[in-house]
Amino acid sequence: MVEEAFETFREWIDNRHKYAKAWKERTGNKIVGYFCTYVPEEILYATNILPVRILGSHEPPTVTEPYIFAMFCHLCRDCLAQGLKGKFDYLDGIVEGQSCLHLRQAFNAWRLHIPIDYTHWIHVPHGIQTPHAVPFLTQELAKFKRSLEKWTGKKITNEDLDRGIKILNRNRELMRRVYEYRKLDNPKITGLEVMEMVLSSQMTDKEEHSKLLEQLLRELPNRKLNRNLGVRLMIIGSEDDDRLFMKNVEDLGATFVIDEHCTGSRYLWDDVVPSEDRLLAIATRYIHRVPCPSKDWPKFTRIQHAVNLAKQFKAQGALVIQNKFCDPHGIEVPPLRESLKDIGVPTYPLEFDVTVPWGQFRTRVEAFLETLTGLEELF
Amino acid sequence: MTEIKKYPTELLKCWNEGKNLRKSYYDDYLRAHEKGGIRWAGGAWTFSSIPAGLGEDVYCITGEPYGATIAFFKDFAAQCHDAVEAAGFPRTLCAYMRNYWGAILLDKHVLTDGTVVEGAPIPDFIWQDHICCSHGKWYQVVKWLEKKKGKDVPMYCVDVSVGYAGPNEKIEDYKVNYIIQQLNDGIDWLEKVTGREYNDKLLCDAVWNEIKATSLWAEICSLNKAIPAPLDEKSMYSLYVMATLIKHRPECVAFYETLRDEVKDRANRGIAATPYERFRVITDTQPPWGFLKVFREMEKYGVVSLGSLYTFGLIGMWEFKSDGTWAPKTLPEKKPQTREEALRAIVEWTLHKPEWAHFYRPELKTQMMKEIVDQWKVNAVLLHYNRGCEGLSVHIAENRLGLLDAGIPVFPFEGNMGDEREFDFAGTMARLTAFFESMGLKKLKE
Numbered sequence: 032m033v034e035e036a037f038e039t040f041r042e043w044i045d046n047r048h049k050y051a052k053a054w055k056e057r058t059g060n061k062i063v064g065y066f067c068t069y070v071p072e073e074i075l076y077a078t079n080i081l082p083v084r085i086l087g088s089h090e091p092p093t094v095t096e097p098y099i100f101a102m103f104c105h106l107c108r109d110c111l112a113q114g115l116k117g118k119f120d121y122l123d124g125i126v127e128g129q130s131c132l133h134l135r136q137a138f139n140a141w142r143l144h145i146p147i148d149y150t151h152w153i154h155v156p157h158g159i160q161t162p163h164a165v166p167f168l169t170q171e172l173a174k175f176k177r178s179l180e181k182w183t184g185k186k187i188t189n190e191d192l193d194r195g196i197k198i199l200n201r202n203r204e205l206m207r208r209v210y211e212y213r214k215l216d217n218p219k220i221t222g223l224e225v226m227e228m229v230l231s232s233q234m235t236d237k238e239e240h241s242k243l244l245e246q247l248l249r250e251l252p253n254r255k256l257n258r259n260l261g262v263r264l265m266i267i268g269s270e271d272d273d274r275l276f277m278k279n280v281e282d283l284g285a286t287f288v289i290d291e292h293c294t295g296s297r298y299l300w301d302d303v304v305p306s307e308d309r310l311l312a313i314a315t316r317y318i319h320r321v322p323c324p325s326k327d328w329p330k331f332t333r334i335q336h337a338v339n340l341a342k343q344f345k346a347q348g349a350l351v352i353q354n355k356f357c358d359p360h361g362i363e364v365p366p367l368r369e370s371l372k373d374i375g376v377p378t379y380p381l382e383f384d385v386t387v388p389w390g391q392f393r394t395r396v397e398a399f400l401e402t403l404t405g406l407e408e409l410f
Numbered sequence: 411m412t413e414i415k416k417y418p419t420e421l422l423k424c425w426n427e428g429k430n431l432r433k434s435y436y437d438d439y440l441r442a443h444e445k446g447g448i449r450w451a452g453g454a455w456t457f458s459s460i461p462a463g464l465g466e467d468v469y470c471i472t473g474e475p476y477g478a479t480i481a482f483f484k485d486f487a488a489q490c491h492d493a494v495e496a497a498g499f500p501r502t503l504c505a506y507m508r509n510y511w512g513a514i515l516l517d518k519h520v521l522t523d524g525t526v527v528e529g530a531p532i533p534d535f536i537w538q539d540h541i542c543c544s545h546g547k548w549y550q551v552v553k554w555l556e557k558k559k560g561k562d563v564p565m566y567c568v569d570v571s572v573g574y575a576g577p578n579e580k581i582e583d584y585k586v587n588y589i590i591q592q593l594n595d596g597i598d599w600l601e602k603v604t605g606r607e608y609n610d611k612l613l614c615d616a617v618w619n620e621i622k623a624t625s626l627w628a629e630i631c632s633l634n635k636a637i638p639a640p641l642d643e644k645s646m647y648s649l650y651v652m653a654t655l656i657k658h659r660p661e662c663v664a665f666y667e668t669l670r671d672e673v674k675d676r677a678n679r680g681i682a683a684t685p686y687e688r689f690r691v692i693t694d695t696q697p698p699w700g701f702l703k704v705f706r707e708m709e710k711y712g713v714v715s716l717g718s719l720y721t722f723g724l725i726g727m728w729e730f731k732s733d734g735t736w737a738p739k740t741l742p743e744k745k746p747q748t749r750e751e752a753l754r755a756i757v758e759w760t761l762h763k764p765e766w767a768h769f770y771r772p773e774l775k776t777q778m779m780k781e782i783v784d785q786w787k788v789n790a791v792l793l794h795y796n797r798g799c800e801g802l803s804v805h806i807a808e809n810r811l812g813l814l815d816a817g818i819p820v821f822p823f824e825g826n827m828g829d830e831r832e833f834d835f836a837g838t839m840a841r842l843t844a845f846f847e848s849m850g851l852k853k854l855k856e
Contacts, residue, residue: 100807102502102797129571132543132769132804139772139805152770154585157540158569158592167572167588328546329536329553329565356502358800362547365498366554382500 033254036247037224040231044274047234051083052121054236061123061183066110066137068233068293069128069155069323071172071313073303076237077187077195078179082126084233085110085119085137086272086294089386098140104356105385106270107133114145124149124182126175128317129157131325131359149182151175159318159326168314176310192309202237203299205244210296212251213288214344219254222266222287223277229295230272260286262403265341265376267291267367268352269360269383276387280350280396284404289344291337297321300336325359334363334370341376348403349378350396377403414712414854417638417682424668428649431665433522435469435655440519440531442469448604451533451552453545454654454725455763457568459616459756460593461537462658463608464600471533473548475654477506480513481699481828483524489516491829504544505798505828507551514555532556535603536565537596541769542801564603568592570760574767576774577730581761589757597749610749616658617752618745621727621759623657626666628726628738633673634716635786638682640673643693643715644705645683653725686854688712689846692782694809695720695794695802696827701835704842711843711851716786719779720802723764728778736781765802772805776812783818790819790849792842798826821845 043050055062063075064085075082087109094115095108113119114137125147127138135152142150154171156164176187206228212219232240261284266277271292281287290296301320306312327333341349349371353361368378379399381392442449447467452458454472461468480487490512495501497515499508513519514530521527536553540546546567556563569592572585601608627650634641641649649669656662675681686709693715697704705715722728727739739762746752768775782788791813796803813820821842826832843853 096807097811098807100795100803102795102803103800132800135770136805136808140808143773143808152573154571154573156569156588157546157571158567161569161592161595163588163591163595164569167584170582170584324547325543328540328550329567331550331554353500355500356800358503358543359547361500361503362544362551364500366551368498380498 032250036243040227043231043235055121063124063126064119064122065126066134067128067130068298069130070126073195073199073313076198077191078183099136102356104133104354107137109385111137111140114141126151128153128155130323151178157326159322164318165314168318169311172310172314189309196303198237200302202241203302205241206299208248218288219251221281226277262400263288263345263347265289265346265349267337267349269354269357279389283397285400289340324363331366334367338370338374346376349376351378351380352383354383414686416685419685420681424672436522438469439471448534450535450537452537456537456539459620459658462616463613464604464606472655473510474506475651477509477828478699480509480520483520484700484830486520486526505826507544507548509828532561536563538567539570540567541571566596566599574770586757590753593753614746614752617756619660619663620658623653623662623666624725624727625738625741626670627653628728630670630673631717631722631726633677636677638687639714639716640676640681642683643717643721644702646721650721684709684714686712687714689851690788691715691790691792692788693718693792695796698825698833699827700830701833710853711846712854728764768805772808776809780816793822795822795824796827797832798828
């Protein structure tokens with residue numbers, strides 16, 4: 032069953048568009064695409080709308096040249112390319128929660144050039160360390176809720192919001208339980224499998240995803256991975272859904288035991304704590320969640336979180352990745368590396384593009400792994 | 411053979427006044443402690459009128475103009491880039507930011523005449539705002555770098571990323587209040603970190619200066635509608651910069667009043683910025699500062715750049731009037747008298763900054779550019795796809811499409827405002843001259 036579950040996660044990713052179209056056909060409900068994990072999916076679930084994250088295909092996004100200056104990151108260009116190519120033709124709307132300058136261009140170019148019924152931009156504040164951010168976002172969420180009500184013609188009640196909160200919290204909690212098995216001396220899952228679990232949760236109906244997670248968790252304690260653990264690695268940095276890279280690194284004699292990505296732990300680390308004012312509760316979660324570096328100032332709270340993760344999951348080394356042109360993550364590379372070094376976790380930086388030059392990366396990663404395993408491994 | 415008309419030209423009389431003002435600004439910051447004063451660092455867009463309430467002896471250095479100054483002195487800029495890359499930062503980051511960090515890492519400081527002195531001055535505190543991905547992060551790293559040198563610099567940063575109202579839309583109260591609340595907290599913070607008592611009267615004066623200075627600059631830019639243009643963009647760079655340094659100071663207001671009167675006089679008398687104006691262009695975003703000779707090369711074709719949304723609206727405040735024209739923003743009815751009035755006035759004023767529109771809706775920037783083309787009688791737009799500044803390059807490709815849709819000739823070129831390695835002068839000039847020739851222009855005889 033465990034293998035079947037991971038196979039299903041993989042299949043959902045590989046056939047994400049087929050899945051979404053079938054879901055729409057089956058339910059008759061709307062599907063909304065989003066770019067950044069700052070979009071509060073709880074409110075979309077409350078409206079019986081399926082939120083799906085728009086991600087790229089890792090093919091050169093040449094069709095975006097007229098719309099986005101190529102010095103912006105490959106993710107935003109690759110996302111837009113999917114829209115321009117019609118891959119997301121089943122979407123009824125797009126929503127974005129304000130994050131970096133890059134993704135907003137994908138959102139706006141989509142809004143301007145791809146026919147779509149509904150668009151909405153949420154001004155998720157950047158000043159998440161100010162106490163005024165939560166009330167501000169609460170107002171923004173109220174506006175978002177009204178906008179959805181107008182679009183769908185359906186009132187969103189407190190019960191609806193409770194349901195949305197419950198669906199999201201449940202899914203996050205189950206995935207965090209899977210993460211616990213990465214802490215073991217012999218983790219029961221690989222980094223690739225975890226990435227596929229989280230990615231698929233961003234593309235599918237979370238209730239269905241959670242059912243599969245429940246089945247997985249029943250049998251995961253008995254699983255034995257038929258592979259060498261190798262070096263316990265952490266991977267941290269910009270948005271990363273490069274599954275091939277994960278597989279290739281783990282094939283070199285390593286296991287990713289923890290990540291700090293928005294396609295990984297950052298997506299699921301924090302829950303909504305229910306309260307009478309549902310929108311306030313949701314806003315609190317999105318302000319106080321593990322932040323994207325674009326919002327994390329003046330203190331480096333994410334770096335401290337990453338340090339804690341490295342300790343808890345006993346990482347021996349970390350690959351620090353930055354998507355080329357991703358300023359928020361690029362800016363944090365030296366402070367992050369220094370903080371991990373201070374706790375005895377060596378790091379190695381890699382710059383990602385739409386495709387990664389695995390030939391070069393292999394040599395570099397192998398050399399890094401050798402430095403972690405010690406000289407005795409070499410002779 | 412058609413005779414090329416030659417317009418009369420004159421040097422700007424107030425040029426040296428502006429130059430001295432800039433020099434004093436940097437000297438004051440450098441010697442603030444010798445004078446018993448305090449100094450702070452922050453961005454050119456930050457609410458500089460707020461720290462002004464701490465006293466008359468408070469001096470600042472704004473990061474972007476300082477980053478541009480470094481860029482102008484290419485040898486020192488190259489050293490800064492090397493230092494930043496050696497420290498592990500990517501070379502794709504904001505070029506101003508890298509120049510600024512580089513000076514800290516090298517522990518050197520460049521003066522306005524290009525002299526490099528030992529010892530990068532450390533600010534007493536950081537006062538910043540954040541709309542672009544790099545703003546808050548820039549000074550977060552400054553704080554981190556200074557800390558490594560043993561100095562703990564307090565930092566406060568105001569989030570202004572609340573959106574932009576269209577020409578006929580009102581900014582919602584909760585957005586204005588969000589920023590006012592942060593500024594109120596900021597004033598408490600300033601008192602705490604400096605140990606000084608805050609003076610609301612000084613705040614009100616500074617806010618009113620800022621409002622006047624930024625409207626005055628727009629008024630000056632409006633005078634460039636005249637044919638021939640009394641100012642060219644290369645000169646305007648040395649003039650608009652005053653409001654990126656000291657927009658809250660009375661000296662800035664006084665200088666812009668003098669400049670406004672002089673430019674008005676030049677326009678009335680037909681005094682041109684360049685003698686052979688026959689083709690009017692505007693640019694977009696910051697220029698490659700190490701290569702301002704591009705503008706001189708353009709003059710050889712009789713081309714004058716009379717500004718840009720960047721030079722007009724980075725600091726200048728504008729609005730769409732009821733008849734649809736784009737014009738200097740009308741001043742509030744009265745000067746603020748209390749802290750509450752002052753904070754509300756400056757927040758409501760600042761949230762209409764033209765150069766903030768494109769962060770959210772590229773159509774609004776395109777609309778403003780089209781208005782400039784129409785009202786300033788512009789023949790073509792030169793779009794600088796600026797690899798050095800994400801913030802001002804956001805959505806620039808959409809602006810290109812919008813201008814082309816309106817039938818406006820557009821010349822896009824790629825470069826970097828602060829990193830000479832990313833600007834191909836010869837290649838750009840070859841393409842630019844080909845563009846001019848496609849517009850029917852030939853090089854004027856020497």
